[in-house]
Amino acid sequence: MKQLEINGRKLSMESAGPANEPLVVFLHHGLGAIRSWKGQIEDLSNAGYQVLAYDRWGHGKSTPRVHWSMPNFEQDLADLEAILDEHGHRQASLVGHSDGGNIAMHYAVNHPEQITCLVLVAAHIYIEPKMYSGIQSIKHQFEGDHRFRSQMQRVHGDNTEALFWGWFNGWSDPSILDWDLRPVSSQISCPTLVIQGLEDEHASPQHARDIANSIPEADLWLVPGAGHMLPQTHLEEFNRCLRQFLAQTHAVQTQS
Numbered sequence: 157m158k159q160l161e162i163n164g165r166k167l168s169m170e171s172a173g174p175a176n177e178p179l180v181v182f183l184h185h186g187l188g189a190i191r192s193w194k195g196q197i198e199d200l201s202n203a204g205y206q207v208l209a210y211d212r213w214g215h216g217k218s219t220p221r222v223h224w225s226m227p228n229f230e231q232d233l234a235d236l237e238a239i240l241d242e243h244g245h246r247q248a249s250l251v252g253h254s255d256g257g258n259i260a261m262h263y264a265v266n267h268p269e270q271i272t273c274l275v276l277v278a279a280h281i282y283i284e285p286k287m288y289s290g291i292q293s294i295k296h297q298f299e300g301d302h303r304f305r306s307q308m309q310r311v312h313g314d315n316t317e318a319l320f321w322g323w324f325n326g327w328s329d330p331s332i333l334d335w336d337l338r339p340v341s342s343q344i345s346c347p348t349l350v351i352q353g354l355e356d357e358h359a360s361p362q363h364a365r366d367i368a369n370s371i372p373e374a375d376l377w378l379v380p381g382a383g384h385m386l387p388q389t390h391l392e393e394f395n396r397c398l399r400q401f402l403a404q405t406h407a408v409q410t411q412s
Contacts, residue, residue: 157169157170157190157217158170159217159218160210160239160242162235162238162239162242163231163234163235163238165213165218165219165235166218166219167210167211167212167213167218167219167235167239168190168210168211168216168217168218169190169208169209169210169211169239170190170197170208170209170210171206171207171208171209172197172198172201172206172207173200173201173202173204173205173206173207174201174204174205174206175206176206177204177205177206178205178206178247178249178272178402178406179205179206179207179208179243179246179247179248179249180200180205180206180207180208180248180249180250180251180402181208181209181236181239181240181248181249181250181251182196182197182207182208182209182251182252182253182256183212183236183250183251183252183253183255183256183257183259183260184209184211184212184215184253184255184256185253185254185255185256185278185384185385186254186255186323186327187215187294187308187319187320187323188215188253188254188256189211189215189216189217189311189312190209190210190211190216191216191311192253192387192388193209193387195387195388195391195395196251196387196394196395196398197209199395199399200395200398200399200402203399205402208239208243208248210239212232212235213231213232213235214315214318214319214322215312215315215319216311216312216313216315217313218315220314220315220318221315221318221319221322222318222322223322224322224323224325224326225326226255226323226326226327226329226332227258227280227326227327227332227335227337228262229255229258229259229262232259233259233262233263233266236259236263237263237267240267240270246270247269247270247271247272248270248271248272249271249272249273249274249275249402249405250263250264250271250273250274250275251274251275251277251398252274252275252276252277252279253277253278253279253387254277254278254279254280254358254384255323256277256279257276257277257278257279257280258279258280258281258337260274260276260279261274261276261279261281261337261340261341261344262340264344264345264346264348265340265341265343265344268345268346271346272346272347272405272406273346273347273348273349273401273402273405274344274346274347274348274349275348275349275351275398275401275402276348276349276350276351276367277351277352277386277387277394278351278352278353278356278358278359278364278384278386279350279367280337280358280359280363281336281337281338281341281363281366281367281370282335282336282337282338282363282366283332283333283335284359284360284363286356286357286358286359286360286363287327287358287359288328290357290358290359290384291324291327291328291358293357294324295324298320298324308320338366338370341367341370341371342370342371342372344371344372344374345372347373347375347401347405348368348371348373348374348375349374349375349376349377349397349401350364350367350368350371350374350375350376350377351364351376351377351378351379351386351394351397352364352377352378352379352382352386353378353379353381353382353383353384353386353390354378354379354380354381354382355381355382355383356382356383356384357383357384358384359384361378364376364378375401377397379393379394
């Protein structure tokens with residue numbers, strides 16, 4: 157693991173796999189970090205991909221953060237652009253979980269020439285009641301469950317308090333109740349796979365269908381028995397599907 161100076165702040169980063177092979181960048185969820193993808197980094201690098209994951213600003217071992225930019229993630233998008241610039245403006249496949257999926261969608265629209273494909277896991281394109289109740293449930297855990305708070309502190313250290321409340325207040329802000337990402341997602345032009353657990357605590361299955369319907373020719377995989385953290389809880393099934401989608405996408409691009 158290394159730290160990279162990006163836009164005046166340090167972001168912790170981990171890479172694996174052959175340097176000249178297709179690049180896959182993992183974007184973690186709202187309370188996540190590099191370690192959220194530990195089950196995917198080795199698997200994909202062993203499959204022959206160059207893999208990159210990083211602690212977004214304010215997460216994990218990256219520079220502390222005070223101001224957050226939900227729901228459009230402007231600062232995180234600027235960091236992702238700088239990271240890909242560091243990799244020589246190479247094309248990349250983006251795998252984004254929850255908030256990371258939102259970042260991936262925005263980036264694919266703003267920089268279509270750089271993106272090979274998207275995998276969007278439990279992402280959001282509007283606010284629905286289930287999302288709000290899920291956020292409230294996590295707040296109760298953070299305030300009352302010592303084990304949950306300790307787990308966060310092990311991952312995020314001194315960033316824990318600012319991260320949690322920045323995330324919670326950002327998604328609980330009444331001013332974003334009318335937020336709708338579909339005008340953005342409808343502009344995505346690369347191959348896209350939308351994944352969500354049927355038991356997701358933050359979104360209904362219809363939400364995933366609406367994401368897939370908003371993106372031209374997107375594929376949809378609704379996973380029975382899976383919740384919001386399906387990359388961890390359904391590790392082998394998720395990794396197998398991810399490898400298959402990436403292999404198909406790169407095969408089509410190679411043929412064309």
